[in-house]
Amino acid sequence: MKYISTRGQAPVLNFEEVLLAGLASDGGLYVPESLPHYSKAEINEWQGLSYADLAFRIIQPFVSDSIPAKDLKSIIDESYAGFRHPAVAPLTQLDHNEWILELYHGPTLAFKDFALQLLGRLLDYILQRRHQHVSILGATSGDTGSAAIEGCRRCENVDIYILHPHNRVSDVQRKQMTTVNGENIHNLAVEGNFDDCQSIVKACFNDQSFLQGKHSLVAVNSINWARIMAQIVYYFYAALAVGGPSKKVSFSVPTGNFGDIFAGYLAKQMGLPIEQLVIATNKNDILHRCISNNDYSKKQLDHTLSPSMDIMVSSNFERLLFDLYDRDGAAVSALLDNFNEGAVSLDDRVWKRARENFDSSAVDDDQTCETIAEIFEATELLIDPHTAIGVRAARQCNRNRSIPMITLSTAHPVKFPEAVLKAGCEQPTLPHHMADLFEREERYKVVPNQVAEVQRAITGSND
């Protein structure tokens, strides 16, 4: 499998190279040159496979000859063995023909474990073979950081540096990052907000001379193709569990960077019969404005009760635009080069195509809490605010109630107690295996909100 850039100018890479690459050299994102396609009969043969076995079938063609099949199989098996539910991604019924797919049974209780458990192991395998060591550098508003740390804690060839905004992540989220032991794990609490953390990370990637050639940096945010790839699997898994592929299914996806739902779009392109893909956003609604009004302009960031979806721009939307613009890298560049200059809209024909593929809805904080309360009242099931947004959007956008509607449940409610309490529900408790989280010792370093200070913290810890 070959990978090409959405801006058309960067070198073509194989899987191994794309895993280490992050952003393409032309500023674009890597996507597969072509996708495997499966008939209904072929998909039907996967009925009854365990999650890890299904993951191997779906992921193998994307990795192709970068990793021998036998080794890939054990990497995948190990990645999902640590999940605390035998089904890995169990479905729970909310109502007649309405379901949530529980993606929070991994080590950090959010769906990002699906990708990062695998990504850490893939990286370590490839780096071992290349006799190479890298530093992972990332900014987090909460969930990505802990999932990346858990995914890489045992990697011998990786140092990991995670920046979080000091005093601005929830206690559970911070403890999940700072109580993980390991010489290769470095938590930096930046005296600024999440945007500041992101800008610092960007500056470090743009000019890596501060590392003096010792290590190169690797990105673990969802611009990394391997994360998207891993997420394709659970769309197939859920569809098979409710009677697909002979029956169609619909999905509603709480969306921030458009990574998770883009994986659903790819599943559809690969042959999975999907009726609707619903983009569910909070007040940071650039994607909903784009789908409903062809308004793809930046707006100021709002802080909401669903912080993992607080974004101004959805970086993975570029991967979709590349398809919608008939894979014309120059057209994508032309559109996104203008992106900072006020109002942006898509070509009419491109916008129509986007609307053929996606429905959308934006849900505010009050509606989020209302939905948490409503679902608890009806089912005694406590859902987190991101999931609530997905459920609300699913109900608003559902066009055909004879088709199963599955909302991706992206996090355990214990990670977001503020929304749960506002909804009038009781504070959720930590799952058994992390009941002692608040007693564990924390390790992190507070650093001033300056690129040079962060760089010093990184190089200093290498000596």
Ligand SMILES: *Cc1c(COP(=O)(O)O)cnc(C)c1O
């Ligand atoms: C990251 C995250 C999302 C958004 O996922 P994207 O791939 O950025 O769209 C939604 N919910 C939770 C809980 C998350 O951690």
